[in-house]
Amino acid sequence: MLIRIVKLGFKPEHINTFTANFHKNKQAIRNFEGCEFLELYQDNQNKHVFFTYSYWRSAQHLEHYRQSDLFQQIWAATKPLFNMKPEAWSVNKLETVSV
Secondary structure, three states, X not given: OEEEEEEEEEOHHHHHHHHHHHHHHHHHHHXXXXXXXXXXXXXXXXXXXXXXXXXXXXXXXXXXXXXXXHHHHHHHHHHHHEOOXXXXXXXXXXXXXXX
C-alpha cells in the first residue's frame, strides 16, 4: 500500500472553484482502479491550503491514475487556481496506533 499526500495552495478567490471541482470528481477518483481511500483536508490556520490524502494499492496504480484522462482533466482545471507550487509525498505506512 502506498499513501499519497498532496499539499495544494489556492488563490483565496478560487477556493470555492477548487472544492466544487473536488466534490464533482471525488467518487471517480475514489473508484479509480487501485484507489482504496480518499480524504480532503483544509489547513486550520491557512484556509487557502488543502491536502489530499489517498491510499493506493501500489505505486503502479497511482502512476496509472496520474497518466489517466481523469487526472489530466482534473489537473488542467486545478492548476490555474494555485497560488503556490503543489507539493506531493508518497509514503509507506509503518504503524497505526489506535485506542
